[in-house]
Amino acid sequence: MTKSSKTEDARALLASNLQRLRLELGHSQEHLAELAGFHRTYVSQVERRVANVTIDNIQRLAAVLEVPVAALFTAEKSG
């Protein structure tokens, strides 16, 4: 069986979507942090799956990335 039969880890989903969208917008962690009102190192922690982020902060990230919250928990098509 493949890994996909199990629910993807939510931290990993958030981390990869955050990083991907951030890079697509051309922002550094530092700049994104400033836009969202976070400290630079906190964004780093989220991308490295260290932080157990709260729903309010997830929403703030979604806002600066200009995507709905659900988009941060959607796995990218591998193709």
Place this chain on the structure above:
Amino acid sequence: MTKSSKTEDARALLASNLQRLRLELGHSQEHLAELAGFHRTYVSQVERRVANVTIDNIQRLAAVLEVPVAALFTAEKSG
């Protein structure tokens, strides 16, 4: 302008989806809490939008509701 032009509040989305899915499965707050390993009052707080839930707990809720995490942040079609 309507409220829908802005990103839906993530707490509200989670709250309504949680309650709807819980009732569909025929669980009380108390029983769902037990299944997910939470305290009974905590599930109540989530459904009333009082709690600022963490991503790990969101994932646990999704697991017992047998839906992907993204489903908890998807608005129901008004139909």
Place this chain on the structure above:
DNA sequence: CTGTGACTTTTAGTCCGTG
């Protein structure tokens, strides 16, 4: 520009009880 551990302040989440 980013990773990381240590750190203080704030809050998440529990437990007890009431209506």
Place this chain on the structure above:
DNA sequence: ACACGGACTAAAAGTCACA
């Protein structure tokens, strides 16, 4: 079976110095 409050404990938020 659920809402709600107060007090409490575990953990997240938020920051810093350094690699």
